Amino acid sequence: MSKPKPIDYADASPEVRAVFDDIKTSRNVPDVNNFWKYLANDPKTLKRTWESVKEVMAPGALDPLVKEMIYVAVSVTNGCGYCIASHSAAAAKAGMTPEMFGELMAIVGMANETNRLVNGYRVPIDAAFEK
Amino acid sequence: MSKPKPIDYADASPEVRAVFDDIKTSRNVPDVNNFWKYLANDPKTLKRTWESVKEVMAPGALDPLVKEMIYVAVSVTNGCGYCIASHSAAAAKAGMTPEMFGELMAIVGMANETNRLVNGYRVPIDAAFEK
Amino acid sequence: MSKPKPIDYADASPEVRAVFDDIKTSRNVPDVNNFWKYLANDPKTLKRTWESVKEVMAPGALDPLVKEMIYVAVSVTNGCGYCIASHSAAAAKAGMTPEMFGELMAIVGMANETNRLVNGYRVPIDAAFEK
Amino acid sequence: MSKPKPIDYADASPEVRAVFDDIKTSRNVPDVNNFWKYLANDPKTLKRTWESVKEVMAPGALDPLVKEMIYVAVSVTNGCGYCIASHSAAAAKAGMTPEMFGELMAIVGMANETNRLVNGYRVPIDAAFEK
Amino acid sequence: MSKPKPIDYADASPEVRAVFDDIKTSRNVPDVNNFWKYLANDPKTLKRTWESVKEVMAPGALDPLVKEMIYVAVSVTNGCGYCIASHSAAAAKAGMTPEMFGELMAIVGMANETNRLVNGYRVPIDAAFEK
Amino acid sequence: MSKPKPIDYADASPEVRAVFDDIKTSRNVPDVNNFWKYLANDPKTLKRTWESVKEVMAPGALDPLVKEMIYVAVSVTNGCGYCIASHSAAAAKAGMTPEMFGELMAIVGMANETNRLVNGYRVPIDAAFEK
Numbered sequence: 001m002s003k004p005k006p007i008d009y010a011d012a013s014p015e016v017r018a019v020f021d022d023i024k025t026s027r028n029v030p031d032v033n034n035f036w037k038y039l040a041n042d043p044k045t046l047k048r049t050w051e052s053v054k055e056v057m058a059p060g061a062l063d064p065l066v067k068e069m070i071y072v073a074v075s076v077t078n079g080c081g082y083c084i085a086s087h088s089a090a091a092a093k094a095g096m097t098p099e100m101f102g103e104l105m106a107i108v109g110m111a112n113e114t115n116r117l118v119n120g121y122r123v124p125i126d127a128a129f130e131k
Numbered sequence: 132m133s134k135p136k137p138i139d140y141a142d143a144s145p146e147v148r149a150v151f152d153d154i155k156t157s158r159n160v161p162d163v164n165n166f167w168k169y170l171a172n173d174p175k176t177l178k179r180t181w182e183s184v185k186e187v188m189a190p191g192a193l194d195p196l197v198k199e200m201i202y203v204a205v206s207v208t209n210g211c212g213y214c215i216a217s218h219s220a221a222a223a224k225a226g227m228t229p230e231m232f233g234e235l236m237a238i239v240g241m242a243n244e245t246n247r248l249v250n251g252y253r254v255p256i257d258a259a260f261e262k
Numbered sequence: 263m264s265k266p267k268p269i270d271y272a273d274a275s276p277e278v279r280a281v282f283d284d285i286k287t288s289r290n291v292p293d294v295n296n297f298w299k300y301l302a303n304d305p306k307t308l309k310r311t312w313e314s315v316k317e318v319m320a321p322g323a324l325d326p327l328v329k330e331m332i333y334v335a336v337s338v339t340n341g342c343g344y345c346i347a348s349h350s351a352a353a354a355k356a357g358m359t360p361e362m363f364g365e366l367m368a369i370v371g372m373a374n375e376t377n378r379l380v381n382g383y384r385v386p387i388d389a390a391f392e393k
Numbered sequence: 394m395s396k397p398k399p400i401d402y403a404d405a406s407p408e409v410r411a412v413f414d415d416i417k418t419s420r421n422v423p424d425v426n427n428f429w430k431y432l433a434n435d436p437k438t439l440k441r442t443w444e445s446v447k448e449v450m451a452p453g454a455l456d457p458l459v460k461e462m463i464y465v466a467v468s469v470t471n472g473c474g475y476c477i478a479s480h481s482a483a484a485a486k487a488g489m490t491p492e493m494f495g496e497l498m499a500i501v502g503m504a505n506e507t508n509r510l511v512n513g514y515r516v517p518i519d520a521a522f523e524k
Numbered sequence: 525m526s527k528p529k530p531i532d533y534a535d536a537s538p539e540v541r542a543v544f545d546d547i548k549t550s551r552n553v554p555d556v557n558n559f560w561k562y563l564a565n566d567p568k569t570l571k572r573t574w575e576s577v578k579e580v581m582a583p584g585a586l587d588p589l590v591k592e593m594i595y596v597a598v599s600v601t602n603g604c605g606y607c608i609a610s611h612s613a614a615a616a617k618a619g620m621t622p623e624m625f626g627e628l629m630a631i632v633g634m635a636n637e638t639n640r641l642v643n644g645y646r647v648p649i650d651a652a653f654e655k
Numbered sequence: 656m657s658k659p660k661p662i663d664y665a666d667a668s669p670e671v672r673a674v675f676d677d678i679k680t681s682r683n684v685p686d687v688n689n690f691w692k693y694l695a696n697d698p699k700t701l702k703r704t705w706e707s708v709k710e711v712m713a714p715g716a717l718d719p720l721v722k723e724m725i726y727v728a729v730s731v732t733n734g735c736g737y738c739i740a741s742h743s744a745a746a747a748k749a750g751m752t753p754e755m756f757g758e759l760m761a762i763v764g765m766a767n768e769t770n771r772l773v774n775g776y777r778v779p780i781d782a783a784f785e786k
Contacts, residue, residue: 246341
């Protein structure tokens with residue numbers, strides 16, 4: 001096994017093409033992103049991941065823009081460059097303005113800071129939060 | 132130096148009391164949470180952190196509920212028990228329903244999963260995301 | 263002190279060369295990887311790390327392929343690009359097939375997801391797991 | 394919304410009971426673990442997560458013991474106490490001996506160490522790993 | 525919103541220029557680093573972050589070299605390439621020798637290792653540390 | 656295999672006792688901490704870890720107090736409760752004052768914040784840091 005390679009539509013199995021087609025239709029895009037082309041190396045994980053993402057990111061109690069910003073917040077915390085790039089783009093497409101992005105980053109930074117202050121000072125949970 | 136201990140209002144310096152008073156007024160609460168009582172061991176960090184949190188979490192391009200949910204997303208990713216408890220409570224107070232919480236958790240879980248699939252498959256950033 | 267630079271065999275001290283020689287002999291390779299060339303900037307850490315890795319990765323109750331896949335799982339979780347690349351290659355050399363890699367990634371993704379669901383829902387440990 | 398509470402079989406909706414029944418049958422256990430009782434607060438996430446875990450952890454190119462140890466490796470890296478406890482128990486049930494656990498921990502520790510040495514020394518990926 | 529772009533002094537608002545000027549004066553440098561040019565997209569975060577960093581990194585009970593090495597330790601643990609590069613340079617400027625850097629990396633690696641051994645073995649805190 | 660249990664001196668093998676004796680002598684303490692009692696389940700890892708820690712934490716180019724504070728910084732970033740407690744105690748024993756602890760925490764918090772700002776804004780490394 002060498003370094004994973006992307007699988008393009010032209011070279012994909014019918015099983016993989018079915019997922020690619022669903023992504024393209026659902027998102028109204030001419031081609032799928034690299035993420036899906038790499039996952040196509042494992043058709044079961046491709047299918048399961050796409051179906052999970054489609055379900056989780058569908059409009060619900062939270063709207064799509066909020067959902068994409070939460071995705072960005074996690075990706076920035078984990079330092080996943082690809083995910084930051086792709087979900088920032090998706091958030092922008094869903095309506096995120098530069099002001100919103102600035103506030104999102106400010107919160108993510110602040111939360112990462114106070115998470116560690118809590119750890120270091122060994123702060124016990126207030127009784128009110130345990131109900 | 133032993134384990135950090137909380138500093139209550141009654142035992143606090145004027146400098147610390149001023150911050151506690153501002154927290155109580157701004158949030159309309161009778162007492163501050165443990166987080167602030169522990170930070171009070173370092174009055175400069177207490178003051179700076181409170182002023183930063185106050186600025187960052189104020190209503191802006193994003194509304195307070197969205198801001199609290201982003202805070203929860205980061206805290207869950209980092210596994211900070213205290214922060215999950217306190218910011219889940221704050222989010223609920225700002226209007227988060229159980230349905231919203233369920234969707235928030237689903238996205239946080241999914242993002243943590245796909246962040247690692249990207250790492251493992253070594254997915255390069257699509258040219259479209261680099262503009 | 264500027265950016266760390268690799269130290270090649272030709273420029274290495276006898277102390278570093280002894281470690282490089284042991285790596286080359288143990289692994290039957292003509293040269294050591296970049297990791298060791300950079301660690302060579304600190305001969306004590308080079309020696310300690312190599313001896314620890316050699317001991318830990320030797321066949322034991324777990325076979326070398328399983329060991330390399332565990333190494334990949336950690337590296338993917340931490341997002342260490344170099345470590346993912348080098349230990350994926352080592353796992354492949356030890357017999358990891360693309361199917362195995364696919365399953366490995368699926369588990370790593372899933373574990374990262376459920377780790378966060380546990381955090382967010384604040385799930386207490388079942389009594390049965392505490393014995 | 395207050396702190397998440399577990400949902401027991403007796404209080405569960407038919408949708409949740411169907412998932413609980415499948416878990417109990419698949420694993421041949423009299424009751425489900427706390428993880429599932431908490432996820433039951435969001436029936437969609439409960440169902441999706443169970444189906445994903447069932448698919449990912451089924452015997453395949455990797456055997457169940459190896460799969461559980463990989464799950465433990467990720468959970469230890471992330472510091473998820475619940476997941477470490479539950480998946481260590483599952484691994485033990487699948488045949489993990491104390492010797493295997495010891496070797497697993499040694500690798501997880503070592504990988505977390507060398508991941509950071511790579512970061513700090515800014516080690517570039519060897520050309521051989523990029524093919 | 526597209527990919528964030530740096531804002532140079534020539535194109536900056538008076539508000540941003542005031543921060544840039546203070547950075548240049550405080551650090552006695554002819555231009556600010558990329559970090560500040562990107563943060564300039566959000567003038568409030570730029571100002572707050574600079575004032576916080578200036579306060580936190582000022583000489584105090586800990587000297588500047590120790591402070592920069594702590595910054596490097598965190599950045600290496602989180603795998604932030606930019607931060608490792610910039611704070612390693614700042615530490616070197618403050619007097620960090622290659623020997624110090626080697627010891628710093630050795631500790632960071634070791635701490636990341638033992639942090640996980642503690643997690644995996646589920647080690648309870650000694651009573652002596654709880655006082 | 657059930658939950659790991661500590662191994663006390665009275666029940667330890669000669670191999671384990673030799674390590675415990677060396678820890679007690681080196682640190683001039685009447686008994687070893689829980690960490691070592693749990694690691695004793697795997698004598699090879701106990702021995703290797705102790706010898707590595709002893710080498711890494713010995714006085715060198717960095718003094719013991721600085722070394723312990725770096726250990727705390729990593730442990731706080733990773734959220735390892737046991738390690739925060741034990742290494743904070745060790746740092747205090749080595750001379751860390753409450754003022755030093757406050758500054759340490761402030762830097763750790765700040766570094767975790769700016770690490771994420773860098774990720775989110777996708778800041779490229781300045782050419783000056785690549786030399």
